[in-house]
Every structure is written in structure tokens, then in C-alpha cells.
Amino acid sequence: MGKTFSKPNVLSQNYTHYCPGCTHGIVHRLVAEAIDELDIQDRTVGIAPVGCAVMAYNYFDCDFQEAAHGRAPAMATGIKRVRPDLIVFTYQGDGDLASIGMGEIIHAANRGEKFTVIFINNAIYGMTGGQMAPTTMPGQRATTAPTGRDTDQTGMPIRMANLLGELVTPGYVTRQAVLKPQQVNKAKKAIKKAFQYQVEGKCFSFVEVVSTCPTNWGMTPLNALKWAEETLLPYYELGDYKTPEE
Amino acid sequence: MAKVLMKGNEAIGEAAIRAGCKNYFAYPITPQSEVAEYLVKRLPEEGGVFLQGESEVAVGYMIFGASGAGERVMTTSSSPGISLMSEAISYIAAAQCPAVFVNIMRGGPGLGGILPSQGDYFQATKGGGHGDYRLLVLAPDGVQEAVEMTMQAFGLAEKYRNPVMVLGDGMIGQMMEPVEFPDDLKSEPSNKDDWATNGMATRKSKKRNLVKSLFLDPTELNQNNLILKAKYEQMRKEEVQFELYNADTDYQVMITSYGTMSRVCRTAIDMLKKEGIEVAMFRPKTLFPFPEQEVHDAAIKESCKSVISIEMSMGQMVEDVQRCVMGKRPVEFYGECGGEIPSPEKIIEIIKTLVK
Numbered sequence: 001m002g003k004t005f006s007k008p009n010v011l012s013q014n015y016t017h018y019c020p021g022c023t024h025g026i027v028h029r030l031v032a033e034a035i036d037e038l039d040i041q042d043r044t045v046g047i048a049p050v051g052c053a054v055m056a057y058n059y060f061d062c063d064f065q066e067a068a069h070g071r072a073p074a075m076a077t078g079i080k081r082v083r084p085d086l087i088v089f090t091y092q093g094d095g096d097l098a099s100i101g102m103g104e105i106i107h108a109a110n111r112g113e114k115f116t117v118i119f120i121n122n123a124i125y126g127m128t129g130g131q132m133a134p135t136t137m138p139g140q141r142a143t144t145a146p147t148g149r150d151t152d153q154t155g156m157p158i159r160m161a162n163l164l165g166e167l168v169t170p171g172y173v174t175r176q177a178v179l180k181p182q183q184v185n186k187a188k189k190a191i192k193k194a195f196q197y198q199v200e201g202k203c204f205s206f207v208e209v210v211s212t213c214p215t216n217w218g219m220t221p222l223n224a225l226k227w228a229e230e231t232l233l234p235y236y237e238l239g240d241y242k243t244p245e246e
Numbered sequence: 247m248a249k250v251l252m253k254g255n256e257a258i259g260e261a262a263i264r265a266g267c268k269n270y271f272a273y274p275i276t277p278q279s280e281v282a283e284y285l286v287k288r289l290p291e292e293g294g295v296f297l298q299g300e301s302e303v304a305v306g307y308m309i310f311g312a313s314g315a316g317e318r319v320m321t322t323s324s325s326p327g328i329s330l331m332s333e334a335i336s337y338i339a340a341a342q343c344p345a346v347f348v349n350i351m352r353g354g355p356g357l358g359g360i361l362p363s364q365g366d367y368f369q370a371t372k373g374g375g376h377g378d379y380r381l382l383v384l385a386p387d388g389v390q391e392a393v394e395m396t397m398q399a400f401g402l403a404e405k406y407r408n409p410v411m412v413l414g415d416g417m418i419g420q421m422m423e424p425v426e427f428p429d430d431l432k433s434e435p436s437n438k439d440d441w442a443t444n445g446m447a448t449r450k451s452k453k454r455n456l457v458k459s460l461f462l463d464p465t466e467l468n469q470n471n472l473i474l475k476a477k478y479e480q481m482r483k484e485e486v487q488f489e490l491y492n493a494d495t496d497y498q499v500m501i502t503s504y505g506t507m508s509r510v511c512r513t514a515i516d517m518l519k520k521e522g523i524e525v526a527m528f529r530p531k532t533l534f535p536f537p538e539q540e541v542h543d544a545a546i547k548e549s550c551k552s553v554i555s556i557e558m559s560m561g562q563m564v565e566d567v568q569r570c571v572m573g574k575r576p577v578e579f580y581g582e583c584g585g586e587i588p589s590p591e592k593i594i595e596i597i598k599t600l601v602k
Contacts, residue, residue: 042447045315057456063443065314066458067307068337074304078311079443081295082269082319086445107300
């Protein structure tokens with residue numbers, strides 16, 4: 001009987017450092033599957049962010065650069081502009097992309113830079129220990145919002161896919177989730193499509209993935225999935241916000 | 247080739263192209279915006295890449311990305327812009343990537359002014375960004391040297407896999423002088439197979455490359471810093487450049503000065519000579535590596551009674567001069583940094599107080 005399921009070629013043999021129940025592992029696998037299926041491993045360059053995925057380069061067997069906090073889209077711009085034949089992707093969290101790197105992501109998207117962004121939204125800063133992110137929900141507790149996010153002081157959570165979807169420059173902007181198997185399958189299709197657009201030289205592509213952070217949310221992995229489903233998804237609606245065919 | 251009359255900023259842009267650099271990312275800032283305005287026209291003619299970034303912060307990382315991918319790349323800016331790029335410069339130095347930064351200095355701190363200054367000596371030679379790193383810093387004294395040093399910078403950046411800074415000032419950027427572009431300063435990019443993230447398909451080994459600056463293991467971080475330190479030691483041995491002016495005389499005073507300021511000092515020295523007062527000038531052309539031994543040796547010449555560092559700053563290079571002279575001669579300082587360049591007459595007046 002033939003093998004029906006195996007580790008993607010571009011995923012390395014290393015154990016990941018992610019916490020139990022964290023969904024980074026799922027998204028890493030989806031990115032790896034897309035790279036394998038499009039047969040682009042040999043010309044792919046990933047950009048690791050600052051945050052939980054800072055060591056993503058340990059888990060992908062392809063060329064990688066490591067950016068400073070929020071600057072991954074600028075680095076990707078530099079690479080893609082001088083080597084348009086390479087397939088370039090950034091992998092960023094919400095502190096990195098929606099806070100300190102807001103300028104870089106908006107301008108890269110607006111220039112229509114032809115690279116792919118995988119954006120992990122788990123509504124909190126992970127690596128630095130659970131501080132409030134721009135994506136933290138109203139009332140959600142964080143170490144720097146001990147009584148819950150006060151929107152009078154900090155505004156409402158930023159919806160990056162909605163924001164980038166408003167740009168006039170053509171692009172592919174979508175929000176997906178990896179809380180349930182059906183969502184994982186849809187996220188896989190979106191991620192592959194995002195890379196496919198790049199392979200075709202079409203447009204900037206951005207996949208926001210609603211994810212979990214059981215450790216910093218202070219929940220069991222299962223409760224984290226339930227909380228994300230009930231609290232995050234009504235605000236962070238899933239679906240395409242922009243397609244290049246529009 | 248024949249000399250052509252060019253503005254300093256435009257000549258720097260042309261020099262980069264002649265050196266073999268086809269990639270330029272920048273953000274406009276006075277007094278060097280003409281580099282971008284020149285290259286936006288010239289680079290497409292050469293099949294090159296021009297991109298105006300959204301900020302100096304972003305430009306710093308565009309440079310990092312392009313450099314990490316193994317391509318020759320340059321940016322130009324001026325003092326406050328270089329401050330914003332300093333974060334990226336620290337990362338590029340840590341990740342050992344080659345890149346060329348041109349700083350056409352203006353007065354500071356803060357927004358300061360838009361006129362020439364040499365107030366970024368500390369920033370260029372002692373850090374700017376965080377951590378233990380150094381830039382190789384070349385200081386031209388005019389448009390011709392700005393051209394030559396810009397061309398040299400690419401080969402040096404690749405030799406050391408380290409950022410190189412050409413440290414000019416607003417006068418050099420804005421003035422027009424006849425220049426020629428030497429053919430022998432064009433260099434071929436060095437082999438990048440071992441480190442550049444230009445796609446696994448490009449190399450025979452099929453080994454993936456990684457450009458990074460995170461070393462969580464203290465032993466690894468220390469090891470990386472030792473590798474950097476060894477490079478800086480090699481620069482000290484192999485890259486020191488300087489000029490001695492009027493030094494074959496029994497000079498009573500030795501001026502140390504660099505860049506635009508050194509040209510004024512040269513005029514003052516010629517005028518003093520006519521009055522029978524011999525003054526020499528030591529002009530470092532590399533600010534890092536600093537010509538430590540050479541400054542010391544020139545200062546302790548028997549006839550030399552004192553040393554004075556003359557700068558368009560409130561006293562920055564003078565600290566290196568004092569360090570090298572090691573107390574064997576008094577080291578004085580004179581500087582202005584509002585944006586006006588001290589006149590030869592002012593320098594003569596200062597020197598005369600020293601030779602009384």
C-alpha cells in the first residue's frame with residue numbers, strides 16, 4: 001500500500017519550539033505543502049519576523065533571511081526587486097506586522113510588491129510574554145492590559161485584511177483560520193493561491209490566519225480553539241477581502 | 247576618460263553605476279536628494295533597480311534584503327536619515343552582508359540644519375546602531391574622491407562582508423568639480439554561494455543559506471562577535487588610508503582634519519608658509535580604521551610642538567587624535583558646526599596662537 005500522507009519535503013526534521021496547542025505548526029505545514037506542490041523550494045526565500053516565528057528558518061529547508069521587528073516586508077521588497085525570479089514570502093505575527101511594522105506592510109502592499117505575506121493573528125504578543133497587540137480584543141486580558149483591553153484608551157482591534165483590502169492597488173488579501181479541519185483545508189487553498197499568484201508574477205498576496213495562543217491566553221488548547229471561534233471570528237470575519245481579478 | 251563637470255551628489259550616483267552597482271533604494275533628504283534624482287533617470291538606462299522607499303527605516307531593510315540576496319546595493323542619505331537607518335546597519339553588520347551607505351552630513355543634532363557639518367563622526371565610527379560592530383568609513387575631501395571612494399566601497403564591502411560608509415558632507419554633495427571615473431576601480435562581485443539567499447537552485451551544493459543575526463546561545467553570539475572583531479582587526483592592518491600635507495618640513499604644528507574641512511586647512515597652510523610658518527596636516531581618508539600609528543608618528547616629530555584637530559563639529563575626531571598621540575604632545579581642538587565652514591583666515595588666526 002502506498003504512502004498517502006507524509007512530511008512535506010521543505011519542512012526540516014527539527015522539532016519546533018512552539019507551545020503545545022499553538023497553531024504555528026499547522027500554518028508552517030500549509031506553507032510547506034504549497035511550496036512543495038508548486039515545486040519552488042529551490043528558488044524560495046523566506047523572511048522570518050521578530051516574535052514567536054523568529055526561528056521559522058529552523059523549520060523550512062529553503063533560503064531564509066531574518067528581519068528586525070516589523071521590517072520583513074521591506075526586506076522582502078529588497079530581495080524581490082533585485083531578484084524578481086525568486087519566490088519570496090514573509091511570515092509575521094500581529095505584534096510584528098500590525099504594530100511596529102504597520103508602515104512597511106501598508107506600503108509594500110500598496111506598491112503591489114510581488115511577494116507573499118503569511119500573517120498570524122492570535123490577538124496577543126506571544127514571544128515577549130503576552131502583552132497587548134493591536135489585534136487584542138476589547139476586554140481581553142494581557143500582561144499590559146491586566147484588566148482587559150480598554151478601547152477608550154487603546155482604540156479598537158485593527159483588522160489587517162480589511163485595511164489592506166481597501167487599497168486600490170490590485171492584490172490578493174484574504175483572512176482564514178486554522179481552528180477546525182474545514183478551515184485548515186480552506187487556509188491551505190488560500191496559501192497555495194497566494195504563492196501561485198506570485199509564481200505567475202501577478203500581485204502582492206496576503207493571507208491572514210486567525211490562530212491561537214493557549215499559553216498567553218491562559219487556556220487549554222481546546223478552550224483556546226473554542227474561545228477563538230466564539231470571540232475572534234465574529235470580529236475577524238473569514239473570507240477574501242481583495243482578489244486581483246476585481 | 248576625460249574629466250566632466252559634475253555636482254558631487256550626481257557624481258556619487260554615477261560612480262556607483264560605474265563600480266557595478268545596479269540597485270539603489272533611498273528616501274529623499276537634503277542635502278543629498280540629487281543622488282536619487284540622478285539615479286532615477288540613469289538606473290533604468292543600465293537595466294538597474296531604483297526604488298524610493300516609504301522611510302529611511304524601510305530603506306535600511308530594503309538594502310539588507312537586496313544585499314542578503316547577493317546583489318550589489320547602495321543607499322544615500324544625510325544625518326537624520328542615517329540615524330533612522332542605523333538599526334538596519336547594525337543588523338547588516340551582524341548578519342555579515344555587504345552594503346554601501348553614503349552619508350552626506352548636515353548639521354545636527356535633531357533636525358539641525360541643511361548645511362554641511364561633520365557632526366556624525368561618532369555615529370559613523372563608533373556605532374550609531376546597537377551592539378559591537380564597526381563600519382569601514384571612507385571620508386572624501388571633494389567630488390573626485392567621493393567618486394573614487396564610492397567605487398572602492400563596493401569591493402571593500404564584499405571583501406569584508408560588512409557595511410561600508412562613505413562619509414561626505416553637504417559641501418561635497420552640493421558643489422560642482424571636474425571629475426573622472428577611473429576604469430580600474432570597477433570590481434567584480436565576489437562569490438556569494440556560501441552565504442547569499444539567492445535561491446538553492448543557484449548553487450551546486452544544494453545547501454540552503456541563512457542570513458540572520460539572532461544567536462540565543464551565548465557561546466554562538468560571542469563566536470559571531472569574535473568573527474566580526476577579527477574582520478575589524480584585518481581592516482586595521484589592510485585598509486588604512488591617509489594623506490600627509492606639508493609634512494616634509496620642520497612643522498611646528500600638525501593639523502588633523504578630514505573631508506571638506508581639510509581643504510580649508512590646506513589653503514591656510516599654504517598661506518602660513520608664505521609667512522614662514524610651517525604647519526603640516528594629517529588627513530585620515532579612512533576614519534575607521536583610523537590611522538592610529540601614523541597619526542602618532544607624525545605628531546611626535548621633534549619640530550612639532552602641538553597638534554590641533556580642526557573639524558566641522560564640536561569635537562569628535564579629536565578624541566581619536568588624543569588617543570593616538572598618547573599625551574606626547576598637547577592636542578588642541580577648533581571647530582564650528584552651525585553649517586558655515588571656518589575660513590582659512592580663521593584657521594590662520596587659531597594656528598598663530600599655537601606658534602606664539
